[in-house]
Amino acid sequence: MEVFVPLLDGFTVALTPLNLAYLSAGVLMGTVVGILPGLGPTAGIAILLPATLNVEPVTAIMMLAAIYYGAMYGATITAILINTPGVPAVMASTFDGHPLARQGRAGAALVMQAVASFTGGMTGLLLLALLAPFATTLATRFGPPEFFMLSAAGMLAIGAILGTERRSGILSALIGFALATIGLDVGSGQPRFTFGTAELLAGVPFIPLAIGVFGVGEILSATHEGGTRETNDRGARDSGGELPTKDEWAESRPAMLRGSAIGFLIGVVPGVGATLASLLAYGVEKGRSTSPERFGAGAMPGLAAPEAANNAAASGAMVPLLMLGVPGSAATAVLLGALLTWGLVPGPLLMTENPDFAWGLIASMALGNVALLAVSLGAVRVFAKIAQIPRGVAAPVVIVLCVVGAAASAGTFGMTVMWAGGLLGFAMKRFGFSTPAMIIGFVLAPLAEDSLRQTLVISGGSPAIFMERPVALLIGLLTLAAIVRGPLRASLPKGST
Amino acid sequence: MIPPTYLRRLLATFAVAGVVGCSGETVDRDAGAYPAERLRWTIPFGPGGGNDRMARTLIDIIDLYGWYPEGIEPSNRVGGSGAQGWGWVFARRGDPYQITTISGSFLTLPFQAGVPWTPSDFTPVALMASDDAILVVGSDSAPATFEAFLRSARDGPVAVGGVGALNSDVLTLRGLAREAGFTLRYVSFNGFGALSSALLSGAVDVVVTSPGEAIGLLRAGTLRGIAYAGAVPPAWMSDVPTFEELGYGGVVVSMPRGVVLAPEVEPAVQEWWIDTMRRVAATPEWATYLESAGLRREEVYGEEFGRALARLGRVFQSANEAEGR
Numbered sequence: 001m002e003v004f005v006p007l008l009d010g011f012t013v014a015l016t017p018l019n020l021a022y023l024s025a026g027v028l029m030g031t032v033v034g035i036l037p038g039l040g041p042t043a044g045i046a047i048l049l050p051a052t053l054n055v056e057p058v059t060a061i062m063m064l065a066a067i068y069y070g071a072m073y074g075a076t077i078t079a080i081l082i083n084t085p086g087v088p089a090v091m092a093s094t095f096d097g098h099p100l101a102r103q104g105r106a107g108a109a110l111v112m113q114a115v116a117s118f119t120g121g122m123t124g125l126l127l128l129a130l131l132a133p134f135a136t137t138l139a140t141r142f143g144p145p146e147f148f149m150l151s152a153a154g155m156l157a158i159g160a161i162l163g164t165e166r167r168s169g170i171l172s173a174l175i176g177f178a179l180a181t182i183g184l185d186v187g188s189g190q191p192r193f194t195f196g197t198a199e200l201l202a203g204v205p206f207i208p209l210a211i212g213v214f215g216v217g218e219i220l221s222a223t224h225e226g227g228t229r230e231t232n233d234r235g236a237r238d239s240g241g242e243l244p245t246k247d248e249w250a251e252s253r254p255a256m257l258r259g260s261a262i263g264f265l266i267g268v269v270p271g272v273g274a275t276l277a278s279l280l281a282y283g284v285e286k287g288r289s290t291s292p293e294r295f296g297a298g299a300m301p302g303l304a305a306p307e308a309a310n311n312a313a314a315s316g317a318m319v320p321l322l323m324l325g326v327p328g329s330a331a332t333a334v335l336l337g338a339l340l341t342w343g344l345v346p347g348p349l350l351m352t353e354n355p356d357f358a359w360g361l362i363a364s365m366a367l368g369n370v371a372l373l374a375v376s377l378g379a380v381r382v383f384a385k386i387a388q389i390p391r392g393v394a395a396p397v398v399i400v401l402c403v404v405g406a407a408a409s410a411g412t413f414g415m416t417v418m419w420a421g422g423l424l425g426f427a428m429k430r431f432g433f434s435t436p437a438m439i440i441g442f443v444l445a446p447l448a449e450d451s452l453r454q455t456l457v458i459s460g461g462s463p464a465i466f467m468e469r470p471v472a473l474l475i476g477l478l479t480l481a482a483i484v485r486g487p488l489r490a491s492l493p494k495g496s497t
Numbered sequence: 498m499i500p501p502t503y504l505r506r507l508l509a510t511f512a513v514a515g516v517v518g519c520s521g522e523t524v525d526r527d528a529g530a531y532p533a534e535r536l537r538w539t540i541p542f543g544p545g546g547g548n549d550r551m552a553r554t555l556i557d558i559i560d561l562y563g564w565y566p567e568g569i570e571p572s573n574r575v576g577g578s579g580a581q582g583w584g585w586v587f588a589r590r591g592d593p594y595q596i597t598t599i600s601g602s603f604l605t606l607p608f609q610a611g612v613p614w615t616p617s618d619f620t621p622v623a624l625m626a627s628d629d630a631i632l633v634v635g636s637d638s639a640p641a642t643f644e645a646f647l648r649s650a651r652d653g654p655v656a657v658g659g660v661g662a663l664n665s666d667v668l669t670l671r672g673l674a675r676e677a678g679f680t681l682r683y684v685s686f687n688g689f690g691a692l693s694s695a696l697l698s699g700a701v702d703v704v705v706t707s708p709g710e711a712i713g714l715l716r717a718g719t720l721r722g723i724a725y726a727g728a729v730p731p732a733w734m735s736d737v738p739t740f741e742e743l744g745y746g747g748v749v750v751s752m753p754r755g756v757v758l759a760p761e762v763e764p765a766v767q768e769w770w771i772d773t774m775r776r777v778a779a780t781p782e783w784a785t786y787l788e789s790a791g792l793r794r795e796e797v798y799g800e801e802f803g804r805a806l807a808r809l810g811r812v813f814q815s816a817n818e819a820e821g822r
């Protein structure tokens with residue numbers, strides 16, 4: 001197979017002591033950056049970038065890319081343990097990951113996330129090595145009409161996480177939409193709801209908001225609910241399942257593979273990335289499930305699918321970055337800036353002019369994923385213990401971590417956003433609103449708004465453009481099918497589906 | 498009883514304070530002996546961005562030739578589209594050891610965000626380069642040349658994509674539409690990633706961008722430039738006609754890339770920096786950087802640079818008001 005020749009060359013590039021040292025540093029840094037919500041991979045890469053100026057670009061990119069995909073592993077740990085996604089891409093992992101931890105099965109959830117992340121990352125890399133040229137054509141099929149259709153499909157995830165509380169759930173998503181309108185409007189260049197402040201010009205920052213709504217909000221509601229019985233303690237004694245059961249593996253395996261495929265495909269599309277991929281993967285799994293009511297209450301496939309998806313997306317994101325020089329996300333935009341800083345020209349010629357660079361990076365990502373699997377599995381015991389710390393002790397520590405994280409991400413302004421988010425999260429939970437629906441709305445709204453307006457400016461206001469572009473039409477039809485499927489199934493007599 | 502170690506520490510503290518105090522006084526007396534301290538170079542955007550690359554290139558060149566022996570400390574102070582960084586330098590009124598690099602939002606923040614400063618508040622040092630727009634098409638799309646683009650644009654409204662709603666690229670494009678007599682449908686994107694995806698997918702046929710952003714795709718021939726706003730295109734795209742050659746030189750608005758000091762810095766220090774920047778501009782390293790970043794060499798120093806900034810700020814403000822109505 002001649003495809004593997006450049007990949008093998010890549011391994012000879014990656015397997016030098018210096019490169020391995022940088023790769024390990026990146027893997028470790030990525031895990032830490034992910035676990036401690038606040039810095040985030042984008043800032044982590046940006047901070048380390050100036051330190052890479054004295055080594056070969058290929059050595060440097062191995063470390064910086066490892067921060068990017070390593071953070072996907074680390075962030076899930078925090079998402080599972082304290083329900084706080086420090087990276088938007090692991091939002092979907094809280095839906096079932098945290099309920100598992102509350103049932104005392106943090107260990108099982110962490111094992112599943114490590115294996116699913118590894119599966120997703122490796123499948124993504126395999127597809128990257130085999131399909132890069134094909135995937136490039138795919139990446140160039142997506143413009144504003146397709147982005148809008150994708151964001152609409154992503155919003156189905158809001159439906160998927162809502163139980164019977166539809167009305168308050170939709171209201172919650174709308175609160176997220178409203179928060180997302182704050183900032184400089186891309187279309188007109190006018191500031192919206194910034195009250196004349198410069199801080200709000202760039203919008204409400206995700207990291208402190210998520211830390212506030214989930215981390216602080218969760219602790220405030222737990223304190224408010226009171227009670228002296230430790231749910232964590234009780235759960236741990238009751239179920240004792242330190243590892244996923246045989247049945248859980250069986251149902252999670254296909255979920256991982258589907259998640260990996262969705263993740264890679266969406267990851268390849270520049271501009272939408274891992275967050276949308278994981279939300280879609282979650283929605284698909286719940287839609288396919290024969291027992292969708294278990295989702296949101298600790299269903300393993302509900303954790304495995306989005307985890308595989310966000311890691312596969314991290315691999316897929318290398319396609320537009322390496323093959324086109326087009327950044328698909330904030331983190332890859334910084335990686336692209338790094339290439340320029342090192343004097344490389346990102347673009348279609350990069351692969352041909354610097355094959356060692358591209359293939360060395362891909363090979364290093366495979367090694368990095370192996371290291372991350374080992375680190376994650378090795379650390380399961382420690383983190384599972386953390387889940388059993390009594391709430392009275394854990395809460396103040398978590399609050400301190402939240403404050404530090406918010407300050408690290410956006411200074412005093414970040415802390416203000418965090419406390420405001422904490423009160424909002426608490427109030428929403430108290431009155432039966434859905435904070436996950438809110439945060440999904442917050443993340444997807446800008447993509448939906450920008451792409452819809454861009455589409456309509458291009459077409460002069462005619463929605464027919466969605467029909468004229470095959471990819472947009474296809475995504476639209478699939479979304480529609482997913483919407484009508486539920487009611488259709490319900491209206492059919494029992495047993496016929 | 499007070500332990501002796503405590504006394505020793507106390508003495509040491511006084512000794513250090515004395516030394517620091519004395520050195521501080523020396524600086525005050527010898528204001529002429531500039532520089533006497535480490536310089537802080539505030540970069541209001543994150544590492545890897547355009548502002549960051551230019552600032553670090555300037556610092557590297559100054560270090561390489563040993564023109565600032567006390568050392569320069571680059572500091573990325575990110576937030577509020579640059580407002581954090583420039584606000585920080587603005588607050589260091591009169592401090593000769595605070596310098597920063599400017600970007601487009603330096604001119605738009607004062608009326609967009611109500612920051613307490615305007616570009617004229619800072620001590621102007623040097624305009625070092627201009628970032629000129631380039632019109633780019635996907636290589637197999639319909640308008641293969643500037644003339645073909647104009648023809649189709651005059652036939653009906655044409656959608657042209659670009660990054661941001663208010664910057665020199667957009668003003669250049671609007672000027673072109675006015676002069677050449679076509680209706681512009683400007684589609685605003687929030688980054689080069691989304692913009693290039695839209696072009697590659699054929700959702701828009703033409704985009705306006707800066708050559709430095711699209712350099713990889715242009716060099717590979719995946720995208721093609723049809724008109725360049727600068728006077729002389731960089732060598733790697735010498736076949737692209739300029740707006741001047743096409744008869745539209747008058748519509749070009751350039752994005753200034755330059756350096757300013759904190760407000761109300763002494764004229765002697767301002768002169769020192771003007772002199773240093775002149776020397777930087779003459780180095781081969783600077784020429785290499787301009788070429789690779791797709792920037793055009795343009796040098797304007799001191800007060801003349803300050804006036805140019807104020808003028809461009811007013812152009813942006815009136816364009817913004819026209820848009821807001």
